[in-house]
Amino acid sequence: MSRKALLILNIKNLLLVLVVLLTVANCTTTNNSPVAIKGSVNGLVNPDQMFREIRVIKRYIPKGRYGRKYKRPMKPRFITVHSTQNYDGDAWDHARALERGKLRAPKRRNGNRIGYLTWHFTIQDDVVLQHLPTNEQGEHADFNGPGNNYSIGIEMCEHRGNSRQETLARTAKLCASLMQQYDIPLKNVVPHYHWPRKGLKPEHKNCPHFLMTNGKPGRKWNQFLRSIKKQYNRIQIPQEIAEKSR
Numbered sequence: 001m002s003r004k005a006l007l008i009l010n011i012k013n014l015l016l017v018l019v020v021l022l023t024v025a026n027c028t029t030t031n032n033s034p035v036a037i038k039g040s041v042n043g044l045v046n047p048d049q050m051f052r053e054i055r056v057i058k059r060y061i062p063k064g065r066y067g068r069k070y071k072r073p074m075k076p077r078f079i080t081v082h083s084t085q086n087y088d089g090d091a092w093d094h095a096r097a098l099e100r101g102k103l104r105a106p107k108r109r110n111g112n113r114i115g116y117l118t119w120h121f122t123i124q125d126d127v128v129l130q131h132l133p134t135n136e137q138g139e140h141a142d143f144n145g146p147g148n149n150y151s152i153g154i155e156m157c158e159h160r161g162n163s164r165q166e167t168l169a170r171t172a173k174l175c176a177s178l179m180q181q182y183d184i185p186l187k188n189v190v191p192h193y194h195w196p197r198k199g200l201k202p203e204h205k206n207c208p209h210f211l212m213t214n215g216k217p218g219r220k221w222n223q224f225l226r227s228i229k230k231q232y233n234r235i236q237i238p239q240e241i242a243e244k245s246r
């Protein structure tokens with residue numbers, strides 16, 4: 001190779017290194033975009049940061065077994081909020097029970113369709129466990145009604161020692177994140193109470209009981225909705241994603 005050719009090759013390599021460095025620098029800048037910096041100051045977050053704050057751990061029911069024996073796809077349009085009314089079991093206990101097919105329910109006509117209870121997320125003060133992908137139906141609300149057919153089911157834990165305040169805060173964040181991900185309006189975030197259960201008395205369940213007022217949505221539920229809205233408003237969509245979805 002001539003000296004001249006070698007020189008040109010070296011310049012080419014130098015340019016390549018420069019391009020790579022610039023690209024890497026650009027990625028880093030994107031991660032520390034003004035939105036993220038602002039986030040640490042004003043509490044604003046991008047969708048990923050929000051999701052990380054919630055701390056979701058996947059503990060799926062085995063595919064094709066127990067509560068996932070039947071393939072039942074879903075496009076989520078609602079979020080249904082429940083509470084466990086179980087004063088002993090934490091989120092991990094519920095995950096284990098679901099994974100092992102321990103939560104049986106009598107399968108019957110116009111009732112439970114699969115012989116098991118299932119839902120998507122269980123929340124306690126420090127973590128969220130996910131049992132089902134959000135594109136699969138659960139069995140937690142109203143048998144063959146829209147609550148099961150179109151909603152993401154969330155259970156809040158009530159075991160002793162669990163902070164209710166922290167659980168509610170984490171639940172509000174999860175609802176906000178799911179609203180953002182699936183374009184679900186706040187009016188479609190509903191308590192289990194919302195869905196009539198045909199053939200059962202009472203038809204509307206007092207659930208989540210600690211957010212109901214005299215067994216119905218009232219002041220406490222509205223306050224909870226406001227906390228979801230506050231979390232939803234923290235989520236800032238980075239410019240490039242916002243443009244793509246236009």
Ligand SMILES: [Zn+2]
Nearest residue numbers: 082083192207
């Ligand atoms: Zn419920």
